[in-house]
Amino acid sequence: MTMMTEQLIRLALAEDIGTGDITTDFLIPEHETGQGVLVAKERLLVAGTATAAACFTELDPRCRVEVVAGDGSWVDKGDVILKVEGTLRALLKGERTALNFLQRLSGIATHVSRYAEMVEGLPVRLVDTRKTTPGWRVLEKEAVRVGGAFNHRMALYDGVMIKDNHIAVSGGIRPAVEKVRRSISHLVKVEVEVSNFDELQEALMAGADVIMLDNMAMEDVKKAVALVDGRAMTEVSGNITEENLRAYAESGVDVVSSGALTHQARSVDISMRM
Secondary structure, X not given: OOHHHHHHHXXXXXXXXXXXXXXXXXXXXXXOEEEEEEEEOOOXXXXXXXXXXXXXXXXXXXXXXXXXXXXXXXXXXXXXXXXXXXXXXXXXXXXXXXXXXXXXXXXXXXXXXXHHHHOOOOOOEEEOOOOOOOOOHHHHHHHHHHOOOEOOOOOOOOOEEEOHHHHHHHOOHHHHHHHHHOOOOOOOOEEEEEOOHHHHHHHHHHOOOEEEEEOOOHHHHHHHHXXXXXXXXXXXXXXXXXXXXHHHHOOOOOEEEOOHHHHOOOOOOEEEEO
């Protein structure tokens, strides 16, 4: 677990508990112990068990958590995902925060699995974007992988992507590519976003390693792939939905990226029973 995730868990618990749980603290003796189970209330693909478990152990390191259905497991309504044993105060105070993490991350994994199934068997890679919940990126991108898709760059630091605003302030695609290549390692690929065929030709002439076809119509994507003709990797992005995903994946591009993998996922239904 990363330091950022640990900090996120502490922040989430502090947000919920604040100066104290006035219900639990006034009802439950300090040292009274018990057991709880986190149960699926619908069919779902599990993700985020380690984060959910850490919500309890952060409150009481003596809590024991058993992962019954680990990340990547499909469970049905009524199936137990986690069992937790410890002080009742820790279980009750950590319940909502643990569920928030588990429901959201399992929701992403379940949602992504439908997208991944649609492109199964095709020579294309389905990837996410940076459209993630602030502070949750590492967790949400891990849930994407659990769901069967791949990650695009994690953040601004691990990949060059020259987008429309970079191009606008740099005076064009060629000067932008040339300038950034003078500063980066020869091992780093340069991706350029284009939205029309003039920009596509400029990106090819500039020697872009990856060309993102942004918000292009299906027929234009096919023409663009033919024009590139293997001289660069091609990625299609923008308004990718469940309805058009398969068609774009069959267009000949190497990569399909979709922010919907994360920002359109709903939280699944999981509850905790004492």
